[in-house]
Amino acid sequence: MRVLIPSPLQSYTCNQGQVEATGVKLYDLLCNLDSQYPGIKFRMIDEQDRIRQHIKLFVDGQQASDLNCVLKPASEVHIICALSGG
Amino acid sequence: MQGSTEKRILLLIGTRKGAFTLSSTGLRQRWTLSGPLYLGHIVYHFVPDPRDQRTMLMATKTGHLGPTIFRSNDRGGNWTEIKTPPAFPKVANEADARAVESVFWLTPGHWSEPEVWYAGTSPAGLFRSEDGGDTWESVSGFNAHPNYVDWTKNGATPGGQLLHSILIDPSAHEQMYLSISVGGVFESSDQGKSWTPLNKGCAADFMPDPNVEYGHDPHCVVLHPLKPNRLYQQNHCGIYRLDLPSKDWVRIGLNMPEAVGDIGFPIVLHPRNPDCAWVFPMDGSTVWPRTSPEGKPSTYVTHDAGQSWKRQDKGLPAGNAYFTVKRQAMTADTSESVGLYFGTSQGEVWASFDEGESWGCLAQYLPEIYTLAIAEYA
Numbered sequence: 428m429r430v431l432i433p434s435p436l437q438s439y440t441c442n443q444g445q446v447e448a449t450g451v452k453l454y455d456l457l458c459n460l461d462s463q464y465p466g467i468k469f470r471m472i473d474e475q476d477r478i479r480q481h482i483k484l485f486v487d488g489q490q491a492s493d494l495n496c497v498l499k500p501a502s503e504v505h506i507i508c509a510l511s512g513g
Numbered sequence: 514m515q516g517s518t519e520k521r522i523l524l525l526i527g528t529r530k531g532a533f534t535l536s537s538t539g540l541r542q543r544w545t546l547s548g549p550l551y552l553g554h555i556v557y558h559f560v561p562d563p564r565d566q567r568t569m570l571m572a573t574k575t576g577h578l579g580p581t582i583f584r585s586n587d588r589g590g591n592w593t594e595i596k597t598p599p600a601f602p603k604v605a606n607e608a609d610a611r612a613v614e615s616v617f618w619l620t621p622g623h624w625s626e627p628e629v630w631y632a633g634t635s636p637a638g639l640f641r642s643e644d645g646g647d648t649w650e651s652v653s654g655f656n657a658h659p660n661y662v663d664w665t666k667n668g669a670t671p672g673g674q675l676l677h678s679i680l681i682d683p684s685a686h687e688q689m690y691l692s693i694s695v696g697g698v699f700e701s702s703d704q705g706k707s708w709t710p711l712n713k714g715c716a717a718d719f720m721p722d723p724n725v726e727y728g729h730d731p732h733c734v735v736l737h738p739l740k741p742n743r744l745y746q747q748n749h750c751g752i753y754r755l756d757l758p759s760k761d762w763v764r765i766g767l768n769m770p771e772a773v774g775d776i777g778f779p780i781v782l783h784p785r786n787p788d789c790a791w792v793f794p795m796d797g798s799t800v801w802p803r804t805s806p807e808g809k810p811s812t813y814v815t816h817d818a819g820q821s822w823k824r825q826d827k828g829l830p831a832g833n834a835y836f837t838v839k840r841q842a843m844t845a846d847t848s849e850s851v852g853l854y855f856g857t858s859q860g861e862v863w864a865s866f867d868e869g870e871s872w873g874c875l876a877q878y879l880p881e882i883y884t885l886a887i888a889e890y891a
Contacts, residue, residue, distance in 0.1 A: 435577050466594055470578035473612035474600035481577045508577035 428498065430460065431505040436471075439464040448504075453484060454494035456504060471506065483507040516540040516848055523589070523888040524854055525569065526862065527556030527841075530880035532571060534589060539889075541852055541866050544875050550592070551583065558841055560619045561588075561888035564627050569888070570595075570646045572616035572632070580616045580634075584646050588890065597648040599632045599640035601656065611636055611656075618841075619646075620679040623686035633676030637665050637693045639705065654706040655691070655699070664710070667695045667720075667728045677840065678734035682741045690734065690744070697729040698746065714762035716750035732778045733840040740787035745819075747780040747792055747840070754819050765819025769794070773806050773813070773824075779843035783851055783868075788818040791825075791845075791869055793838045793855060804835035812853065812869045828872035829863070836861075841884035856882030 430448050432440050440446050448463065450456030454476065461468035471482045476494060478484060484491045485505040486498060498504070520539030526532060526548075533548030554573040562568035567588050574580040582595045601611040613634045622629025622641075632640040632649060639652040655661070665674060675694045682688035687704040690711070700711040710727040717729045730749035737743045742757040752766030752775045766775025776797030783789035791812050796802045805811070811826035837858040846852040853865045860879035865872045 433577075435575055465596070466581065469598060469600070470581065473579060474603055475607075475610040475612050476603070477610075477612065479577075479579050510576045 428456070428501065429503045430456070431503070433506055433508045435508050436467055436506065439467040439470075450498055452494065453486065453491055453496040453498060453504070456498060457494070481508060481510045483509050519891065521890045522846060522852075523561070523890070524844075524862070524875075525559040525561060525589075525884075525886045525888060526856060526876075526879065526882060527559035527571065527884035528856075528860070528880035528882050529555055532556045532559055533876075533879060535862060535875055539848065541846075541848070541864075546876055550589075555615070556883060557615055557617045558619045558884050558886075560621070560886050562621045562630075563888075564621060564624055566890060568645060570619050570630065572619055574615050580613055582616060582619075582632075582646060588888070595647045599634055599638065599649040600651075601638060602651055611638065613638060614673055617673075617675045618677040618679055620681065623681050624683065625686055631679045631681075633679050633691065635673035635675050636669070637674050637676040637696060639676060639679070639691060641705070652705045654701070654703075655708050658708055664696050664699070664727050665693060670694050670730070678731065680734065680736045680744075682736065683738050684741050688741075690736065692731040692734045692746075694732065694749070695728060695730045697727040698731050698734055699727075711755075711760065712762070713760050714755075714764070715746070715748055715753055716764070718750050733780050735780055735782050735790075737782050737787040739785065743787050743818075745780050745782065745790050747777050749776070749797070751775045752777075752780065752792060752819065763819070765815070768815075768820060769813060769822050770824075773811075774798075777838075778803075778840040779838055779855070781843050781845050781853065784845060784847040786816075789814065789816050790819070791843070791853060792822075793836075793843055795837065802835070803837050808833050808835050810834050810836040812855075812865075812872075814869050825865075825869040826872075827870060828865075839883055841886075842882050844885045844887050846887045846889060852887075854885050854887070856885045858882065 448459045457468045516539035518538045524535040531549035531552040535544045537544045558572045569585045571583045581598045583592045618633035620631045628645045630642045630646045639655040640649040642649045678692040680690040689701045697712040699708045701708045712729045733747045744755040746753040753762040769775045777794045781791045813822045838855045843855040858881045862876040
């Protein structure tokens, strides 16, 4: 399925803004992303598998509140970096 | 000899928005600014490895992303992200679940363990690498200590609870020290397997009981490499010296001018004289501006282990200058006439090549400076 990558994480994806990844649940998809682009998961998810404060994950346009969110084969996952201020 | 053209000095500069370097020959007459490196990344610590004279580690995060470490194996020429950043063990109980917010401190290990590094984090955690910083393990002797919760219960400073000043005794690799803001100084005599508080004599004026065993706020603790039983400490509540085996810190800051006080972040030692140290006082009154007292920045030096202090402000602004110098942002080189360097929250790098007697500005307009470190190559 298609995953949209924000600019702060594109250093991991060879500057690609969208990549393909697989997974039954959102957590699986992030693990699959990490296997393709080592290190990318820990920048979004902490060691207790919690989504970091300024990262938002949208599945098919809806914000996912946890990583157990079930994905469909044609789902689109959108990773958002949310931060303001200087 | 005041320096040589063969020697190369690199000043590693970590800022809130990326890393830079200033480089010079040993003559220290002309400095070249390079960078930015990792522009936009928050660089908490940027440290060379004096053991192999080539490795550097840089502890970073960004506003959005979790913490990581970058490593160079060629004196800063090329950089790669390490494999596994410091992280607490995963636990089932949410109440006990700790996650590293930032890697705040990096210390190369003992000379007998050339691949070992230590890292201090926020929230307070101690981590060890045995492969040159590529992978890290939680040091359970501290992070899972039965008293850990008690030692760290007084919460965080506004920048988070910081574990810093990880010190390895060069004469005995099993002897270690670490400090926590807020938590205090702790000592280990078995390479981190067990720890005990080391705060007797230090004030904790902000506590209901100022004579507590732990809960203090050390800002920066240093150990003299040629006299490792001597520690100095710039604390939230004064400047101290400890001469082991005594366990009583002595408040040498009481010998500072009363109008200036003895509050600050950094303390820097002369590389060859254990009686000589520099501090950069700040205003710790009322709401803690943490700027130069009365807007008049100056270093203060002691040549007698803190019995007396001398003001050193030649070349620094005479007024209307509200510098803040953070705990990692002041350092020294090892030249015969020791070079001193400090970086400000206004993005300026100041240097003295006559042991603080006179100062000049090496760089301006950088982002807020968090850390300075010196790498010297023959």
